[in-house]
Amino acid sequence: MKVPLYHQKRVRVEMIPLIDIVFLLLVFFIYAMLSMAVHHGLPVLLPSSESAAIEKKWTLSVTLEGDGALYLDEDPATLDTLAAALAEKAKDSPDGGVLLFADRTIPYQDLFRVLDRIREAGITRVSLQAETEKTP
Structure with a gap:
């Protein structure tokens, strides 16, 4: 009886390292x-919040x-042309909204003037x- 001395192994490609x-x-x-991720806002000193969440579907x-x-x-x-410019840009996506980046040092009344112009443009979704806020 003849005993084979050399047994040829088949070549295998290991899948685990590839995965x-x-x-x-x-x-x-x-x-x-x-x-x-594209953030269209300019760098301003934003107020802090403990429950702030990032909205990604705003336009x-x-x-x-x-x-x-x-x-x-x-x-x-300008404040006078903001409503018309927002209405022009928002006509493509009716479900979109506005991300409002306001510096923490601006007066409250200025913020409401901008919010009024956004509402005049027909946009109801404002973030x-x-x-x-960093907790110690």
């Missing part, structure tokens, strides 16, 4: 997309800086933006 690499790439691209942003400067999606605007 690990695929999941790592998936996690990398998810984090990369989340970090590239327009209005920024009111501490010196009274007003911006609509990074474009300078006042705030920073999350």
Whole structure:
């Protein structure tokens, strides 16, 4: 009887390391997309809140800086032209809303003037933006 001395093994492609690499790439691209989220607001010193949540389905942003400067999606605007500009931009998405970035040092009355112009444009969904409060 002849005994085979050499037994040839079949080549195998291990799937577990490939699956690990695929999941790592998936996690990398998810984090990369989340970090590239577009915020149309300009940098202002926002008030803080313990329950602030980020809304991601809004379409327009209005920024009111501490010196009274007003911006609509990074474009300078005035209080008189804000309602017409918002109505023009909001006609494409009727379910959209406005993210309102207001500096914490502005007077309360100025904030309500801007809110009135947003309402005049026919937009009822307004989100006042705030920073999350750091608890010690």
